[in-house]
Amino acid sequence: MKTFATLASALALAACATGPDYVRPAGTTAKAGPFVAANSPAIQPLAPVPDNWWRLYNDPVLDGLIADALAHNTDVRAAVARLARARASLRETKVGRLPQGGVNASATRGRDEGNSDASTSYSAGLEVAYEVDLFGRVARGVEAARGDVGAAEADADAVRVAIVSDTARAYADASSAAERLAVAEHIVELLDQSLRLTEKQVEIGQTTRLDTARIAALRNQRQAEIPAIAAERDGALFRLATLTGRAPSELPATAGARTSSLKLDHPIPVGDGAQLLARRPDIRAAERRLAAATARIGVATAELYPQITLGGSLGSSAGSIGNLFSNPVGFLLGPLISWSFSDHARARARVAGAEAGSQEALAQFDGTVLRSLEETETALSIYANALRRREALQAARNEAEVAAKIVRAQQREGQVDSLALLDAERTFAESEAKLADINGQVASAQINLFRALGGGWSA
Numbered sequence: 001m002k003t004f005a006t007l008a009s010a011l012a013l014a015a016c017a018t019g020p021d022y023v024r025p026a027g028t029t030a031k032a033g034p035f036v037a038a039n040s041p042a043i044q045p046l047a048p049v050p051d052n053w054w055r056l057y058n059d060p061v062l063d064g065l066i067a068d069a070l071a072h073n074t075d076v077r078a079a080v081a082r083l084a085r086a087r088a089s090l091r092e093t094k095v096g097r098l099p100q101g102g103v104n105a106s107a108t109r110g111r112d113e114g115n116s117d118a119s120t121s122y123s124a125g126l127e128v129a130y131e132v133d134l135f136g137r138v139a140r141g142v143e144a145a146r147g148d149v150g151a152a153e154a155d156a157d158a159v160r161v162a163i164v165s166d167t168a169r170a171y172a173d174a175s176s177a178a179e180r181l182a183v184a185e186h187i188v189e190l191l192d193q194s195l196r197l198t199e200k201q202v203e204i205g206q207t208t209r210l211d212t213a214r215i216a217a218l219r220n221q222r223q224a225e226i227p228a229i230a231a232e233r234d235g236a237l238f239r240l241a242t243l244t245g246r247a248p249s250e251l252p253a254t255a256g257a258r259t260s261s262l263k264l265d266h267p268i269p270v271g272d273g274a275q276l277l278a279r280r281p282d283i284r285a286a287e288r289r290l291a292a293a294t295a296r297i298g299v300a301t302a303e304l305y306p307q308i309t310l311g312g313s314l315g316s317s318a319g320s321i322g323n324l325f326s327n328p329v330g331f332l333l334g335p336l337i338s339w340s341f342s343d344h345a346r347a348r349a350r351v352a353g354a355e356a357g358s359q360e361a362l363a364q365f366d367g368t369v370l371r372s373l374e375e376t377e378t379a380l381s382i383y384a385n386a387l388r389r390r391e392a393l394q395a396a397r398n399e400a401e402v403a404a405k406i407v408r409a410q411q412r413e414g415q416v417d418s419l420a421l422l423d424a425e426r427t428f429a430e431s432e433a434k435l436a437d438i439n440g441q442v443a444s445a446q447i448n449l450f451r452a453l454g455g456g457w458s459a
Contacts, residue, residue, distance in 0.1 A: 017298055018136050018137075018140070018302045019140055020294055020298070021294075022290075022295065025366070033274075035270060037378075040380075041267065042387050044266075045272065046271060049270065049450070049455050050269065050455070054066055054164065056264055056268075059258070065171060065244055066164055066167050069243050069245070071245075073163045073243055074245065076156075076160060082156070086151075089148065090145040096133075096141065097138055099130040100128070103126050104123075126313065131308070134306075135305040137298075137302035139298075143292075145292075148292050150284070150288035154288060155281070157281035157284070163243060164455070165447050168450075169444060171236075171255070171258075172444060174237050174255070174258070175260060175261055176261045176436075176439060177229055177440070179260050179439060180436040181229045181233060184229055190404075191215060191425060194408070194425055206414055211417070211418030211422070212418075214419070215425070238251075261443045263442075263443070268383075280453075286361070286364055290361040293357045293360070293361040297351065297355055300347070300350040303347040303351075307337070309337075372454075376449075376452040379452040382448070383442070383446060386445045390439065393431065393438050394435060396435075397432055400428040400432075401432075403427065
């Protein structure tokens with residue numbers, strides 16, 4: 001056995017891994033620089049994105065829902081299971097580095113030709129085999145499996161990022177719908193007041209039934225919008241239940257208690273391109289898949305060379321079990337070389353396929369980087385422009401409210417007709433509804449931006 005160990009050590013020292021060594025692609029200066037669209041006062045460039053970005057909203061209900069989603073969401077559970085499978089595959093691949101052994105025992109009964117008496121013979125032995133990874137087939141296989149594990153870890157992170165943002169968006173959609181619902185009901189109340197005032201003026205002959213019909217029509221139109229908004233809110237809450245691993249009936253009442261859109265009171269930290277490339281899990285997953293694909297070139301290349309296995313066995317045989325361990329023990333020791341040199345064409349085709357797979361993985365990595373920058377810049381632009389639009393709609397809503405109050409007072413004094421009141425009420429109603437709608441859009445744009453930035457979480 002000493003000879004066996006010496007030979008194995010010598011061959012292991014001489015071993016070299018075939019195929020290219022992996023080098024992580026370097027990002028360009030342009031990719032690592034500041035974001036082009038980070039030019040809004042509501043955006044804080046270069047400041048790092050916090051892991052628990054949803055805590056910026058200071059909403060304990062949202063914090064609890066996201067914790068539930070990370071713990072119980074079915075997509076997260078599936079991603080964790082895929083990661084466990086990848087880790088199990090890595091452990092299996094690592095076994096190839098270790099000597100493989102086994103024991104055998106047999107008992108046979110037979111009769112020689114010309115001998116009328118049957119006899120029984122017993123044998124037992126121990127066998128050990130070790131593949132000398134002279135050309136790195138096993139080492140590159142372990143390297144590829146490690147890349148697969150890294151990709152699975154990043155994929156699980158990507159699922160968590162998506163689930164966190166989807167949960168926050170569902171909560172924001174429910175809150176925004178509740179705000180729009182309150183606005184719609186308030187508008188109906190105001191139109192009811194105008195309708196009652198107009199009806200009184202009809203009674204004293206200051207106006208006609210045509211005016212009341214017009215206001216009543218506008219009032220009914222706004223009333224008809226309420227069920228649709230209520231359905232949107234219910235749908236967001238049902239989606240929130242699924243994301244947190246619950247049936248709709250199990251969602252706590254607190255999840256739907258908020259009646260105003262999510263709002264941030266300070267600028268959003270967005271970092272820069274370099275932080276984005278290091279943080280986004282889809283980029284990390286693509287990079288790990290590239291590493292695995294590069295290692296598989298070495299696995300395929302090693303098939304071009306002989307496979308060397310050192311083997312040894314100890315054994316004994318006897319006519320009875322009692323003598324089995326007292327008889328002399330025989331042994332065998334020696335290398336086994338297997339080389340399918342006649343199959344080189346197929347092996348070279350596998351090498352070419354592995355090289356093409358590496359080129360595909362590199363292209364996918366580059367594409368993932370470019371798409372991440374595109375998504376982030378787009379999200380930054382949408383958010384900044386949504387804020388500007390909200391500012392303009394807020395000013396328009398305030399002016400419309402002042403105008404509606406003036407016209408109501410003028411109508412009570414008989415200075416204007418009901419047509420002017422109807423126009424003022426319609427303008428105010430539309431500005432109120434648009435402002436409530438843009439509040440929801442701003443919250444959604446914020447969440448989309450955090451998702452594009454690859455914001456993380458804390459377990």
